[in-house]
Amino acid sequence: MKRYFLLLGIVLVTGTLMVISAGCGGSGTTTDTTAPAGNTTGTQGGAQKSASVTIENFAFVPPTITIKKGGTVTWTNKDSAVHTATADGGDFDTGDIKQDQSATLTFDKTGTFSYICTYHPNMKGTVIVE
Ligand SMILES: [Cu+2]
Secondary structure, three states, X not given: OHHHHHHHHHHHHHHHHHHHHHHHHHHHOOOOOOHHHOHHHHXXXXXXXXXXXXXXOOOEEOXXXXXXXXXXXXXXXXXXXXXXXXXXXXXXXXXXXXXXXXXXXXXXXXXXXXXXXXXXXXXXXXXXXX
């Protein structure tokens, strides 16, 4: 009986140590670099720091994104045609984005910025900076 409890004690201690070390390792190695990949949550409540927009089939996807002030937006062009993301009011312009290339801009001003592609003005998008 005593041996059983001793074994149980060792198992408990070992288990606790593993939990502690796992907890430390987990919080210490968390990286923010993978966050932008989850851009599908852009329409939910809290604005994310940064967002990604895919340009494909002559459209910005998603057409409207919301980010926090000081955050970035990355546009990636999946079309063979060259596109731009150019603000209507001249607040920003990515310049030409060729196929499989991307451009990232930082937004330091709050507001709602609608933009188009200068080559295809029917392509419309909006960046909301909160
Ligand atoms: Cu275009």
